[in-house]
Amino acid sequence: MIKILLTEIIGYILFLFFVYVEDPIAVAGVMAAFIVAVVFLKKKCGELVKDLEKAYADNLGQVGIIAVVLAVTMPFSLMGDAYWLQVLNFSILYAIMALGLNFMTGRAGMICLGYAAFIAIGAYTVGILTLKAGISFWLALPLAGLFASIFGVILGLPALRVKGHYLALVTIAFGLIVQQLLLNLENITGGTNGLINIPSPHFMGIDMGANLDFGFMSLSYQANFYYLCLLILAITTILIYRFSNSLFGLALNAMREDQLAAQCYGMNITRYKLLAFAIGAFFGGISGGLYAAMINFIAPENFGYSMSILVISMIILGGLDSIPGAIIGAFFLTIFPEKFRAFEDYRVMFYGIIIVLCLLFMREGLLPFKHRIFKPSIPKGEN
Amino acid sequence: MKLLDVQDLTICFGGVIAVNEVSFALQAGETLGVIGPNGSGKTTLFNLLSGIYKPTSGTITLAGKLTQGLRTDEIFHLGLSRTFQNGRLFWNLNVLENIMMGLEEVRNTSIVGSIMGMQKEKDLQKQAVQKASKIMEIFGTLLTSQANKVASDLPYADRRRLEICRAIASNPKVILLDEPSAGMDGIETEILMNDLLKVKKALPELSIIVVEHDMGFIKGLVDKVMVLDYGKCIAYGLFDDVAANEDVIKAYLGQGDEAC
Ligand SMILES: Nc1ncnc2c1ncn2[C@@H]1O[C@H](COP(=O)(O)OP(=O)(O)OP(=O)(O)O)[C@@H](O)[C@H]1O
Ligand SMILES: [Mg+2]
Numbered sequence: 352m353i354k355i356l357l358t359e360i361i362g363y364i365l366f367l368f369f370v371y372v373e374d375p376i377a378v379a380g381v382m383a384a385f386i387v388a389v390v391f392l393k394k395k396c397g398e399l400v401k402d403l404e405k406a407y408a409d410n411l412g413q414v415g416i417i418a419v420v421l422a423v424t425m426p427f428s429l430m431g432d433a434y435w436l437q438v439l440n441f442s443i444l445y446a447i448m449a450l451g452l453n454f455m456t457g458r459a460g461m462i463c464l465g466y467a468a469f470i471a472i473g474a475y476t477v478g479i480l481t482l483k484a485g486i487s488f489w490l491a492l493p494l495a496g497l498f499a500s501i502f503g504v505i506l507g508l509p510a511l512r513v514k515g516h517y518l519a520l521v522t523i524a525f526g527l528i529v530q531q532l533l534l535n536l537e538n539i540t541g542g543t544n545g546l547i548n549i550p551s552p553h554f555m556g557i558d559m560g561a562n563l564d565f566g567f568m569s570l571s572y573q574a575n576f577y578y579l580c581l582l583i584l585a586i587t588t589i590l591i592y593r594f595s596n597s598l599f600g601l602a603l604n605a606m607r608e609d610q611l612a613a614q615c616y617g618m619n620i621t622r623y624k625l626l627a628f629a630i631g632a633f634f635g636g637i638s639g640g641l642y643a644a645m646i647n648f649i650a651p652e653n654f655g656y657s658m659s660i661l662v663i664s665m666i667i668l669g670g671l672d673s674i675p676g677a678i679i680g681a682f683f684l685t686i687f688p689e690k691f692r693a694f695e696d697y698r699v700m701f702y703g704i705i706i707v708l709c710l711l712f713m714r715e716g717l718l719p720f721k722h723r724i725f726k727p728s729i730p731k732g733e734n
Numbered sequence: 735m736k737l738l739d740v741q742d743l744t745i746c747f748g749g750v751i752a753v754n755e756v757s758f759a760l761q762a763g764e765t766l767g768v769i770g771p772n773g774s775g776k777t778t779l780f781n782l783l784s785g786i787y788k789p790t791s792g793t794i795t796l797a798g799k800l801t802q803g804l805r806t807d808e809i810f811h812l813g814l815s816r817t818f819q820n821g822r823l824f825w826n827l828n829v830l831e832n833i834m835m836g837l838e839e840v841r842n843t844s845i846v847g848s849i850m851g852m853q854k855e856k857d858l859q860k861q862a863v864q865k866a867s868k869i870m871e872i873f874g875t876l877l878t879s880q881a882n883k884v885a886s887d888l889p890y891a892d893r894r895r896l897e898i899c900r901a902i903a904s905n906p907k908v909i910l911l912d913e914p915s916a917g918m919d920g921i922e923t924e925i926l927m928n929d930l931l932k933v934k935k936a937l938p939e940l941s942i943i944v945v946e947h948d949m950g951f952i953k954g955l956v957d958k959v960m961v962l963d964y965g966k967c968i969a970y971g972l973f974d975d976v977a978a979n980e981d982v983i984k985a986y987l988g989q990g991d992e993a994c
Contacts, residue, residue: 601831619805725831
């Protein structure tokens with residue numbers, strides 16, 4: 352408990368430090384020192400790290416609660432700073448996407464290089480429904496997830512016949528097709544101009560587009576979305592965790608390992624593949640919907656191929672099929688580049704380098720997937 | 735009762751007739767050995783039986799049902815499971831999970847149940863772990879001591895054992911073993927032989943079809959033998975009769991021991 356609390360607080364302070372120190376060189380220095388420290392710790396005090404890992408693995412509930420409590424205080428620690436809150440909001444949205452894609456690709460083995468399409472569908476669903484049809488955001492958001500799921504199944508259908516590289520190509524094509532549709536269906540989507548003035552949601556009479564006023568302190572409006580996104584990230588994490596730890600999740604793992612063997616052992620893989628696509632896409636749709644309501648403006652160019660690549664690099668960096676990995680990967684790759692905005696043009700290259708480095712030197716990612724430990728023989732093994 | 739009835743089974747790949755008008759029947763509890771030189775169609779026969787390949791002609795009747803047009807997983811549910819010649823475990827799953835994949839519990843979960851954390855899902859999981867642990871015990875402590883090891887970390891012989899465990903987990907009516915002793919040394923093969931006899935004893939209703947190169951291995955295990963050569967069944971009957979058959983000696987035994 353103490354250990355978990357301590358390490359999470361260290362992480363929290365490091366992040367605040369990261370935000371408040373302006374000089375990119377100092378930031379890079381401290382980050383490098385931190386990485387060296389972690390590597391050193393892992394080498395020299397393997398026991399300590401193992402202890403810590405075990406403490407985390409055994410007390411997932413506590414880990415989550417402490418993390419949420421710390422996260423709730425974040426807007427205050429940031430003094431309601433609009434810019435950094437926005438960065439955090441994006442991190443959270445990306446974390447939701449990464450969890451969804453990780454389920455599809457990491458867990459079920461369905462490579463998807465067109466994930467941005469689901470995000471776009473979610474965003475446009477919320478945009479169109481709230482702007483043009485006047486439907487409440489709170490109804491439009493689940494519909495965004497649902498529509499994305501339907502598109503997930505539509506992508507899944509041709510994907511049933513192909514594997515590996517071919518599946519990757521099909522999903523790239525899917526991403527491009529959706530983007531083209533958004534460009535060309537001008538009547539509904541606004542074409543290249545996109546949708547402007549998407550209304551901000553209201554929550555119990557509070558306009559989420561207005562500052563969050565506590566009387567003693569006023570936080571910029573991004574804080575509203577920060578809390579909403581945080582809540583949805585928490586729900587997403589729990590759902591994905593439950594899926595992954597169920598027998599259904601086990602079956603998806605088996606399908607990833609060997610589709611033919613899975614079929615020979617009674618899995619109707621058509622059904623499982625479509626479900627994996629639908630579930631993964633759902634969370635993409637949800638995060639897209641949140642994005643639309645938060646930014647109030649969406650255009651097809653926001654949901655291009657590079658976004659798909661970004662989400663993929665997040666889960667590769669974090670560790671395929673690892674839930675904490677997906678979240679950490681998303682946060683790292685959203686927040687870290689913010690300090691190096693001077694090198695904005697090199698951003699995509701940076702993602703590419705991350706993917707290559709991970710695949711070469713760190714196959715399993717930052718926080719590798721951990722197998723569940725079962726206690727086999729039941730009556731004897733009781734101790 | 736005829737559990738499995740195969741009539742004139744034929745499959746062509748382009749010009750190659752890999753399995754050529756093969757017919758045989760298998761009773762419940764019976765063990766059939768299939769032997770034949772490399773490329774004689776043994777694995778192809780298994781792929782036909784398990785539904786991976788569709789026959790060019792001929793029929794397969796399993797437990798009274800024609801398997802024509804059924805998917806692999808549907809045939810599995812009729813009571814047929816199998817192992818693979820080059821070992822197709824779920825490599826990145828651990829031993830227990832691999833066996834659990836053979837259990838019906840895995841397919842009986844509801845997705846809603848799994849995310850709501852419902853009692854039924856928990857019960858099914860517990861039940862699956864128990865059943866899988868029990869199945870491992872036919873190999874003594876060999877697998878139970880490695881229950882949480884990832885399949886790809888297992889020694890070669892244990893992988894073979896794990897495949898057999900996974901195959902019998904679903905309580906099938908018939909299992910197809912494709913060269914279960916491949917890659918094992920003499921002692922390991924003998925142990926495996928004893929293990930299979932144990933399985934047969936524990937599950938007297940289970941029918942087994944086993945592909946092997948090693949006639950010696952088959953001898954003590956099978957009730958009948960079928961010899962394939964160029965996809966054709968050239969002999970079928972009791973072991974001793976087949977071993978004495980001249981065609982067989984010419985086609986197969988004459989080639990000496992083959993190690994793959
Ligand atoms: N999918 C396929 N496409 C084309 N030809 C195939 C296919 N599968 C098998 N064959 C051919 O069918 C013949 C029988 O192959 P099979 O694998 O069944 O032999 P086998 O008896 O299992 O041999 P081994 O002892 O080496 O395992 C071979 O000539 C093989 O090339
Ligand atoms: Mg073969």
